[in-house]
Amino acid sequence: MRLPPGPRHSAAWSTWQWLRAPYPYLDRLSKELGETFTMRLLAFDLVFFSNPEDVKEVFLDNGETLEAGRFNSTLAPLLGDRSVLMVDGRAHRRKRKLLLPPFHGERMQVYGRTMLDVTDEAIDSFRHGEPFSFHEPMQDITLRVIVRTVFGFEGARLEEMVQSTKRLLELGTWPPLLLPFLQVDLGRLNHYGRFRRAVAENDALLYAEIRRRRRDGTRGPDILSLLLDARDEDGEPMSDEELRDELVTLLVAGHETSATGLTWAMRWLLDAPEPLADLRAELDALGPDPTPEAIAKCELLDATVREALRLVPVIPIVGRVLAKDQRVGGWDLKEGTVVVCSIYLAHRRPEAFPDPERFDPRRFFGKKLSAHEFFPFGGGVRRCIGMAFALYEMKMVLARIVTRCELALEGRRPVGMVRRSITITPSDGLRVVLQKRRPFLRARLAS
Numbered sequence: 001m002r003l004p005p006g007p008r009h010s011a012a013w014s015t016w017q018w019l020r021a022p023y024p025y026l027d028r029l030s031k032e033l034g035e036t037f038t039m040r041l042l043a044f045d046l047v048f049f050s051n052p053e054d055v056k057e058v059f060l061d062n063g064e065t066l067e068a069g070r071f072n073s074t075l076a077p078l079l080g081d082r083s084v085l086m087v088d089g090r091a092h093r094r095k096r097k098l099l100l101p102p103f104h105g106e107r108m109q110v111y112g113r114t115m116l117d118v119t120d121e122a123i124d125s126f127r128h129g130e131p132f133s134f135h136e137p138m139q140d141i142t143l144r145v146i147v148r149t150v151f152g153f154e155g156a157r158l159e160e161m162v163q164s165t166k167r168l169l170e171l172g173t174w175p176p177l178l179l180p181f182l183q184v185d186l187g188r189l190n191h192y193g194r195f196r197r198a199v200a201e202n203d204a205l206l207y208a209e210i211r212r213r214r215r216d217g218t219r220g221p222d223i224l225s226l227l228l229d230a231r232d233e234d235g236e237p238m239s240d241e242e243l244r245d246e247l248v249t250l251l252v253a254g255h256e257t258s259a260t261g262l263t264w265a266m267r268w269l270l271d272a273p274e275p276l277a278d279l280r281a282e283l284d285a286l287g288p289d290p291t292p293e294a295i296a297k298c299e300l301l302d303a304t305v306r307e308a309l310r311l312v313p314v315i316p317i318v319g320r321v322l323a324k325d326q327r328v329g330g331w332d333l334k335e336g337t338v339v340v341c342s343i344y345l346a347h348r349r350p351e352a353f354p355d356p357e358r359f360d361p362r363r364f365f366g367k368k369l370s371a372h373e374f375f376p377f378g379g380g381v382r383r384c385i386g387m388a389f390a391l392y393e394m395k396m397v398l399a400r401i402v403t404r405c406e407l408a409l410e411g412r413r414p415v416g417m418v419r420r421s422i423t424i425t426p427s428d429g430l431r432v433v434l435q436k437r438r439p440f441l442r443a444r445l446a447s
């Protein structure tokens, strides 16, 4: 058994490149080594696939041979061992069944108004002429949206959970934390120790809320209410500890990713006057204060969001670990091998996306792409639970910003990319300046 070809340089150099600038590094490796190659890292090797036939093979596995939970285990200190992301096989199927109902497409309308309101509040706080990092308000919006939709919180309780989750993420998204040998708790003396304290503080809030809801029987249209009442095949509910892990997973997976996708969408729009003007025209045609459903149906808006997720995927890879020896993509691989599908390289294949480096939302018009060519949300039995939520949210937020704000990139500096834990964001969070703002739409209607 042998691995696909790999680069000649050391594992230390590969690890540095992969942590520092993953996309340029992937471009370089695929140019030198072709579609299938091995990246040698200090902790393990990654076998990369991006050809649709190979990706299909990986996504068709039922999760018994190609295990994602083992691959995701570096996130366990943040999300907990019982999170849906950490488990495989039967335990994973059970988790999906319990977690999916709040994320079905038809539920999105329930969340749409919250998404618009939170965005309007954020836009009202933007200051004319003062440059700011666009990623920050996007993080704030998506965090407030997920906290409000998961818990139904308002006012002081919303603020408390938002601040606690922010602190958790500030400490938890430091890229070196992905390396298991740095996960040593030295109390306040090291980063990991401070991160553990933030986890404990956040846990205290989550457990208090879970116990309060169980005691009072309080239920509402929020996601936690649905999760408290969810039952598995044996009629059993989730334990408090399981609920804690799933809540942290939803808070973390459900906000940083969407915020990053939105920042990339704005980065491309601000460089593309024509697509931006067309998008504004499409949204203006809806009239003042359109409903979330009307916004969600906009064709160019939908294509813009997809094109942003294609051009620079928020997450570079999806990974699986082989539970037994197995042939994948024509290679006989050993038990324990880490197989990854490169979202980035798949999205840059000219066969599927001609002129792949160009931002062109209209390329999605009338196009039927397979789930093995375009997969920003991963695939198979592990496909992102929050996909409908994320697409809906990105459309609501982008629609409001494009119709209400005229933004420009600050200065002429080229926008690069940086890694934040598992996500890839524009450098400096995308520095922009607000040039003009339209007033709050519903206020204008009322006056």
Ligand code: HEM
Residues within 6 Å of the ligand: 068, 084, 085, 096, 249, 250, 253, 254, 255, 257, 258, 261, 314, 315, 317, 318, 319, 376, 377, 378, 379, 380, 381, 382, 383, 384, 385, 386, 387, 389, 390
């Ligand atoms: C633009 C936004 C988002 C992107 C790009 C994204 C991407 C991904 C990817 C690539 C995976 C791994 C799939 C695989 O292994 O095949 C994933 C898993 C997951 N995502 Fe998302 N995601 C986003 C938003 C969300 C949101 C809003 C939520 C929840 C509110 C969410 C919850 C999850 C969960 C729970 C999983 C684990 C699924 C499993 O292991 O079965 N994500 N996501």
